[in-house]
Amino acid sequence: MKARVFVTLKNGVLDPQGKAIEGALKSLDVPGVTSVRQGKVFDIELAAGDAAHAQAALKVACEKLLANMVIENYQIEI
Amino acid sequence: MKAAVITFPGTNRESDVARALTASGAQVSHIWHGDHELPQGTDLVVLPGGFSYGDYLRCGAIAGRAHVMDAVRAHAARGGLVLGICNGFQILVESGLLPGVLMRNAGLKFVCRMQHLRVERADTRFSAQYTRHQSIEVCIAHGEGNYEADDDTIARLEGEGLVAFRYCDAAGHVGGESNPNGSRNDIAGIYSPGLNVLGMMPHPENLIEAIIGGVDGRGLFESLCA
Numbered sequence: 001m002k003a004r005v006f007v008t009l010k011n012g013v014l015d016p017q018g019k020a021i022e023g024a025l026k027s028l029d030v031p032g033v034t035s036v037r038q039g040k041v042f043d044i045e046l047a048a049g050d051a052a053h054a055q056a057a058l059k060v061a062c063e064k065l066l067a068n069m070v071i072e073n074y075q076i077e078i
Numbered sequence: 079m080k081a082a083v084i085t086f087p088g089t090n091r092e093s094d095v096a097r098a099l100t101a102s103g104a105q106v107s108h109i110w111h112g113d114h115e116l117p118q119g120t121d122l123v124v125l126p127g128g129f130s131y132g133d134y135l136r137c138g139a140i141a142g143r144a145h146v147m148d149a150v151r152a153h154a155a156r157g158g159l160v161l162g163i164c165n166g167f168q169i170l171v172e173s174g175l176l177p178g179v180l181m182r183n184a185g186l187k188f189v190c191r192m193q194h195l196r197v198e199r200a201d202t203r204f205s206a207q208y209t210r211h212q213s214i215e216v217c218i219a220h221g222e223g224n225y226e227a228d229d230d231t232i233a234r235l236e237g238e239g240l241v242a243f244r245y246c247d248a249a250g251h252v253g254g255e256s257n258p259n260g261s262r263n264d265i266a267g268i269y270s271p272g273l274n275v276l277g278m279m280p281h282p283e284n285l286i287e288a289i290i291g292g293v294d295g296r297g298l299f300e301s302l303c304a
Contacts, residue, residue, distance in 0.1 A: 014184070016183070016184055016185075065140075068139070070177075070227070071226070
């Protein structure tokens with residue numbers, strides 16, 4: 001089973017890297033960019049099982065390691 | 079003073095901090111991250127600087143979940159002393175031993191330079207050889223030292239006097255241009271509520287000999303060994 005986990009900064013958390021990328025896109029004259037926030041994507045393969053168990057395991061993975069819950073949110077896609 | 083210095087893959091300041099401790103009279107043992115126990119009678123655990131696990135995922139995230147950290151948490155819960163410097167501070171916040179998070183420097187650059195700090199209190203096991211509001215000169219070398227926490231946490235740290243050091247200039251004026259990384263309230267280091275855990279971004283262990291630039295870092299190690 002394949003899953004994808006997105007980890008993104010919570011709203012209101014300053015993102016200097018996103019700001020720098022936003023500035024670079026603007027300097028490249030990419031039209032219409034108003035804001036950039038940088039996050040992470042994890043492609044995770046799980047031993048065959050049902051989606052509910054996978055969801056539960058990935059929740060543990062996110063909260064124990066993949067996301068820093070002080071500043072980040074996560075989203076799981078299976 | 080029996081000190082245990084923990085080395086993770088990618089730690090690179092373990093010898094420097096061991097040397098600073100030994101010079102102040104501590105007995106130092108080196109512990110590998112896969113160990114499950116600290117040596118009997120350990121008074122102080124040190125998490126040195128470096129780039130544990132290549133800073134993969136987030137700085138200090140993987141080291142913060144290493145087996146040996148269970149022993150460090152138990153040691154801290156018993157009131158044992160813990161010192162985390164630079165990457166060690168990042169490991170302490172990732173492991174939950176200290177609150178908040180160390181984000182990318184506001185200026186996005188890795189900053190490596192001499193830096194003055196204001197000693198916020200001189201009544202702890204880490205700071206008794208300094209005087210309150212003394213300006214000391216040590217050095218910094220980090221890309222992720224921008225201390226952030228939610229407003230409640232910052233208010234608690236300030237209200238309970240848990241800020242250990244703030245970035246300042248040579249005259250002791252805090253903040254402004256002397257804040258190298260954008261840290262909230264110019265915070266360079268914080269204590270746990272029991273004052274037995276200290277995390278700090280600057281490197282006092284670099285400044286223990288006049289021949290290499292100064293001795294202002296000695297006070298911290300001499301305080302611990304007093």
